[in-house]
Amino acid sequence: xxxxxxxxxxFFILAVVCAVCTAKRTGANKEESAAAPGGAAGGxxxxxxxxxxxxxxxxxxxxxxxxxxxxTSACEATGSATVVIPKGDYLVGPLNFTGPCKGSNIAIQxxxxxxxxxxxxxxxASWIELxxxxxxxxxxxxxLDGQGTAVYSKSKTDNVKAMPNTLVLFHVINATVAGIKLLxxxxxxxxxxxxxxxxxxxxxxxxxxxxxxxxxxxxxxxSKISILNSTxxxxxxxxxxxxxxxxxxxxxxxCGPGQGISVGCLGRYKDEKDVSDITVRNCVLKNTTNGVxxxxxxxxxxxxxxxxxxxxxxxxxxxxNPIVIDQYFCPQKVCPGKRSNSSHVSVKDVTFxxxxxxxxxxxxxxxxxxxxxxxxxxxxxxxxxxxxGKNNKTMAVCSNAKGTAKGSIEALACLV
Ligand SMILES: *[C@@H]1O[C@H](CO)[C@@H](O)[C@H](O)[C@H]1NC(C)=O
Ligand SMILES: *[C@@H]1O[C@H](CO)[C@@H](O)[C@H](O)[C@H]1NC(C)=O
Ligand SMILES: *[C@@H]1O[C@H](CO)[C@@H](O)[C@H](O)[C@H]1NC(C)=O
Ligand SMILES: *[C@@H]1O[C@H](CO)[C@@H](O)[C@H](O)[C@H]1NC(C)=O
Ligand SMILES: *[C@@H]1O[C@H](CO)[C@@H](O)[C@H](O)[C@H]1NC(C)=O
Ligand SMILES: *[C@@H]1O[C@H](CO)[C@@H](O)[C@H](O)[C@H]1NC(C)=O
Ligand SMILES: *[C@@H]1O[C@H](CO)[C@@H](O)[C@H](O)[C@H]1NC(C)=O
Ligand SMILES: *[C@@H]1O[C@H](CO)[C@@H](O)[C@H](O)[C@H]1NC(C)=O
Numbered sequence: 146x147x148x149x150x151x152x153x154x155x156f157f158i159l160a161v162v163c164a165v166c167t168a169k170r171t172g173a174n175k176e177e178s179a180a181a182p183g184g185a186a187g188g189x190x191x192x193x194x195x196x197x198x199x200x201x202x203x204x205x206x207x208x209x210x211x212x213x214x215x216x217t218s219a220c221e222a223t224g225s226a227t228v229v230i231p232k233g234d235y236l237v238g239p240l241n242f243t244g245p246c247k248g249s250n251i252a253i254q255x256x257x258x259x260x261x262x263x264x265x266x267x268x269x270a271s272w273i274e275l276x277x278x279x280x281x282x283x284x285x286x287x288x289l290d291g292q293g294t295a296v297y298s299k300s301k302t303d304n305v306k307a308m309p310n311t312l313v314l315f316h317v318i319n320a321t322v323a324g325i326k327l328l329x330x331x332x333x334x335x336x337x338x339x340x341x342x343x344x345x346x347x348x349x350x351x352x353x354x355x356x357x358x359x360x361x362x363x364x365x366x367x368s369k370i371s372i373l374n375s376t377x378x379x380x381x382x383x384x385x386x387x388x389x390x391x392x393x394x395x396x397x398x399x400c401g402p403g404q405g406i407s408v409g410c411l412g413r414y415k416d417e418k419d420v421s422d423i424t425v426r427n428c429v430l431k432n433t434t435n436g437v438x439x440x441x442x443x444x445x446x447x448x449x450x451x452x453x454x455x456x457x458x459x460x461x462x463x464x465x466n467p468i469v470i471d472q473y474f475c476p477q478k479v480c481p482g483k484r485s486n487s488s489h490v491s492v493k494d495v496t497f498x499x500x501x502x503x504x505x506x507x508x509x510x511x512x513x514x515x516x517x518x519x520x521x522x523x524x525x526x527x528x529x530x531x532x533x534g535k536n537n538k539t540m541a542v543c544s545n546a547k548g549t550a551k552g553s554i555e556a557l558a559c560l561v
Contacts, residue, residue, distance in 0.1 A: 190224030190248065194231060202233025204260055209238045212259070220246035220278075227252040230259065230287060238262040239271065239309070244278035251278070255285035255325050261292045261311065268309040272331070276315040283312075284323045291330035297356045308332040308358065314340045323347050333360045334379070337367050346373040354402035356380035361403070366418065368392045379403050383433070384425075388417035388449065394424050401431030405464065407438040408454060410474055412445025412490045420451040429460045432505075436467035437497070440474040441490035443515075448489045454496070461502035467530045468497055468510045470520055470546065488515040494522040495548075503533035510557050512546035523548030528557055 193215035196202065200211035212228075212235070219226035226248050237259050261272050272291065275281065291311045311330040314320055317340040327334040327350045334350045337343055345362055352359040361377035364370050366389035374397045377383040383400035386393050386408045400406060406425050411417065430436050437456040461467040472488040492514065509530040514520035523546050531554075532539040543559035550558035 194229040204234030208235040233257040238267040250280035253283045255287035258288040271313040274313040288326040290328045293329040293331040310336040350377040352379040391421045405433040405435035409440035411441040417447035436464040438469040445489040457498040463505040488518040492520040496524040498526040510541035512543040514545040519545035525550040528553040
């Protein structure tokens with residue numbers, strides 16, 4: 146299909162530029178499917194255990210069909226259905242968990258480990274994609290192991306193939322992802338796209354510190370999202386919140402290594418929607434390159450606003466750039482317009498409150514707002530981040546950031 150092909154191409158090209166900004170397209174298939182999938186006969190609820198549907202737990206035998214069949218049966222069942230992945234290692238390729246489903250709700254009980262196939266030709270944009278499904282829970286103490294370590298270096302040198310996200314929720318309403326581990330995703334670990342009422346909690350996400358695009362949880366175009374009580378350490382953003390999000394709570398996250406918690410990138414594409422009501426609180430960032438950050442493209446393609454953003458009760462431990470607003474974001478100098486030096490993304494009503502700890506560079510705060518679109522309503526309240534190194538002191542680098550400061554280290558109170 147030509148459009149899918151183009152989407153994939155776009156997806157790939159931008160992946161080189163900025164992982165977060167590629168997240169716009171994630172679904173492997175955007176077409177609405179009115180009918181539930183065919184296959185196994187529907188029944189009233191029930192449990193569909195992959196080990197009884199032909200899966201072998203040796204981590205080597207391809208179990209894609211057994212897992213896909215379990216899903217199909219669960220989705221066809223009326224009432225409430227459970228897909229069981231028992232203890233053991235199961236090698237699987239792309240899984241397409243598309244609804245709408247017939248029953249009231251589905252549980253995926255992940256006790257074992259799913260290992261992502263490294264046959265890249267099998268994938269489009271995702272490994273495990275839930276699409277058009279409501280009322281679903283993915284819980285257990287098992288692992289979604291992307292097995293990325295075998296393909297990371299390859300993807301860096303010959304950027305030929307788009308890497309798949311590990312778990313995608315696309316047009317999903319009312320889902321919980323709890324307790325599980327996600328390991329070494331080939332691309333983003335969890336990508337929540339065009340969804341609503343989603344909770345991710347008690348998860349542990351781990352990938353090498355030096356592999357980009359391995360974001361922990363990315364959210365785009367979604368509302369009523371909570372990301373709670375989790376430990377995330379990867380080579381990219383622990384949590385990134387893209388365009389079109391409103392009502393996102395990030396609470397009690399331990400982040401690091403990685404690039405911190407960010408809102409953005411904003412403005413990369415045409416027709417992006419506003420971002421509002423984002424709260425990040427009670428988090429600890431350890432040895433990350435950024436702490437909390439808002440980033441928008443210089444010469445953005447969209448006119449949009451990011452507002453009502455609150456970052457509070459956050460401890461920094463040797464974070465390179467603890468607080469950042471960057472309206473000049475332009476990774477590798479590949480920017481959408483390159484026309485002028487103005488931003489079309491306005492950033493307003495941003496509160497940084499009770500932010501403490503240490504910074505590994507002197508510039509603890511960097512608020513780079515544009516002349517044409519100054520940041521407004523920025524509050525720095527009780528912001529006390531000290532430079533961790535010797536022979537220098539904590540400082541702020543700011544331009545065009547308007548607002549008020551109180552209770553903060555004087556050198557950091559750079560607002561006008
Ligand atoms: C996923 O399944 C749905 C319906 O079952 C189908 O329409 C769609 O083409 C499938 N997507 C992929 C990528 O296989
Ligand atoms: C949300 O989904 C869960 C199953 O995961 C279900 O028990 C609950 O009733 C659903 N909530 C709503 C409001 O539908
Ligand atoms: C937080 O998550 C851990 C698992 O990582 C769990 O043991 C603990 O009970 C959770 N705490 C809360 C308050 O839910
Ligand atoms: C998270 O998983 C990593 C890798 O499996 C492990 O080293 C770490 O102890 C785990 N952290 C928590 C809080 O469970
Ligand atoms: C901080 O991160 C860098 C790069 O990821 C790593 O080399 C270094 O050992 C880390 N330091 C600490 C104290 O964890
Ligand atoms: C400030 O944040 C820390 C966590 O970083 C928390 O322990 C403390 O209670 C907070 N203080 C206030 C006054 O809220
Ligand atoms: C654009 O703004 C940046 C940041 O203020 C500045 O460094 C750069 O020189 C400007 N470029 C042009 C073409 O005005
Ligand atoms: C302190 O840090 C600033 C910013 O990184 C740098 O420009 C300056 O030279 C440093 N001062 C000393 C004495 O190292």
